[in-house]
Amino acid sequence: MYDVIITGAGPAGTAAGYLLGRAGFSVLLLDRKTFPRKKACAGGITPKAMALFPFDISCFVRRTCREVKITRPGNASFIVKAKAPLCYITKRTDLDAYSLEKALQAGCRFSKIDRIIHLEQDDHGINLTFSCDGKTDCVRAGHLIGADGANSKIRRLVGGQWSSIIKLPALEADVPVKNAGRYPMEFDFSRDIQGYYWIFPRKTRVNIGIFSALPNGTMNRTLLKNYAGERFKTDALTDVKGYPIATSYGRAYLGTGRVLLAGDAAGLAEPLLGEGIYSALKSGILSARAIEHADGRKASARSADALGWYRQALGGLQLDLRLYRYCASILYRFQKWSLAAGSCSILQNCFSRGYSKGKALHEILRPF
Numbered sequence: 292m293y294d295v296i297i298t299g300a301g302p303a304g305t306a307a308g309y310l311l312g313r314a315g316f317s318v319l320l321l322d323r324k325t326f327p328r329k330k331a332c333a334g335g336i337t338p339k340a341m342a343l344f345p346f347d348i349s350c351f352v353r354r355t356c357r358e359v360k361i362t363r364p365g366n367a368s369f370i371v372k373a374k375a376p377l378c379y380i381t382k383r384t385d386l387d388a389y390s391l392e393k394a395l396q397a398g399c400r401f402s403k404i405d406r407i408i409h410l411e412q413d414d415h416g417i418n419l420t421f422s423c424d425g426k427t428d429c430v431r432a433g434h435l436i437g438a439d440g441a442n443s444k445i446r447r448l449v450g451g452q453w454s455s456i457i458k459l460p461a462l463e464a465d466v467p468v469k470n471a472g473r474y475p476m477e478f479d480f481s482r483d484i485q486g487y488y489w490i491f492p493r494k495t496r497v498n499i500g501i502f503s504a505l506p507n508g509t510m511n512r513t514l515l516k517n518y519a520g521e522r523f524k525t526d527a528l529t530d531v532k533g534y535p536i537a538t539s540y541g542r543a544y545l546g547t548g549r550v551l552l553a554g555d556a557a558g559l560a561e562p563l564l565g566e567g568i569y570s571a572l573k574s575g576i577l578s579a580r581a582i583e584h585a586d587g588r589k590a591s592a593r594s595a596d597a598l599g600w601y602r603q604a605l606g607g608l609q610l611d612l613r614l615y616r617y618c619a620s621i622l623y624r625f626q627k628w629s630l631a632a633g634s635c636s637i638l639q640n641c642f643s644r645g646y647s648k649g650k651a652l653h654e655i656l657r658p659f
């Protein structure tokens with residue numbers, strides 16, 4: 292019997308595993324991939340997300356951006372600048388492998404599994420059945436953290452598919468370019484889509500991608516190829532990967548009983564630009580704290596404590612999610628006008644200062 296089982300070794304799962312392992316809990320971390328593994332993600336880490344990593348990840352930063360170019364419909368653009376960094380660009384393959392290594396060093400056990408089959412809970416713990424190498428296995432633990440991403444199986448097993456989750460598609464690719472360093476980080480709203488294209492420069496290549504603010508937004512390799520052709524005069528895309536980003540309409544569903552959902556499994560990514568690493572870390576950390584709070588080591592019948600504590604602790608993030616949804620509905624409905632307003636220096640200063648100081652959206656918007 293383990294104190295905690297965590298499904299998914301992304302930022303949410305590894306942050307939770309690292310903290311619980313360090314606190315002396317026995318933790319089994321399960322993922323359907325062996326690491327290092329590829330993950331569809333541009334690897335942009337905002338200062339507020341950077342501040343949450345429970346270990347130093349500075350050696351994985353491939354570019355620090357203090358300027359962000361915003362391209363408006365009609366191709367006019369403006370640059371948002373800050374003295375402090377606005378974003379750090381990393382590569383998720385390396386970052387996630389390192390985060391898992393840190394969780395293992397903290398005492399977690401890791402197993403690669405093929406499929407989660409069944410989950411049941413009683414007053415004292417949970418039983419998780421999964422398959423691995425053609426065999427079926429069942430493990431028991433005091434609590435389970437479902438951190439298995441946007442298509443979470445755990446979420447479905449605890450009835451969360453009926454709640455307000457919404458999946459927004461995103462597609463990315465790398466483009467080899469000469470002097471990648473001369474390109475600024477860019478969000479390009481000039482195309483006629485409810486969403487944006489991005490350009491995130493790394494050292495020898497740029498990462499480009501499309502984010503759709505609509506769940507059924509069209510995106511495919513050809514669109515990315517055409518974009519690379521227009522912007523970089525090449526169609527040599529490598530590592531093309533797509534995956535949904537999970538957000539929520541109203542309050543995110545955070546689990547039931549002894550099962551806590553974290554990160555994209557709970558639909559906690561923000562729907563404005565699709566940032567999900569911050570909320571994955573925040574919820575991973577708070578789910579670990581919630582289990583510590585309920586003292587999972589004794590596995591006494593205090594499961595409601597963990598989930599209740601967790602729900603309360605995530606109040607600020609839930610408020611931010613609602614604000615992001617509101618901002619997204621304005622931005623994508625009135626793109627031209629909202630981005631014209633966004634080019635005003637008072638707004639820019641307010642956002643760039645807030646972002647670079649690692650503030651949450653409700654803190655940035657407080658003066659308004």
Ligand SMILES: Cc1cc2nc3c(=O)[nH]c(=O)nc-3n(C[C@H](O)[C@H](O)[C@H](O)COP(=O)(O)OP(=O)(O)OC[C@H]3O[C@@H](n4cnc5c(N)ncnc54)[C@H](O)[C@@H]3O)c2cc1C
Nearest residue numbers: 299301302303323332333334335439440554555567568571
């Ligand atoms: C193209 C793209 C670009 C993005 N760019 C950014 C960005 O620049 N900045 C940012 O902040 N966010 C970005 N995001 C969002 C971000 O990637 C996610 O929000 C974030 O990874 C969520 O972290 P997580 O730990 O909840 O889940 P994930 O990182 O998705 O990790 C889930 C883990 O669970 C495992 N898993 C899945 N199913 C199972 C299963 N059934 N059993 C066991 N294991 C399972 C997976 O293998 C994976 O390792 C992007 C997303 C996409 C798709």
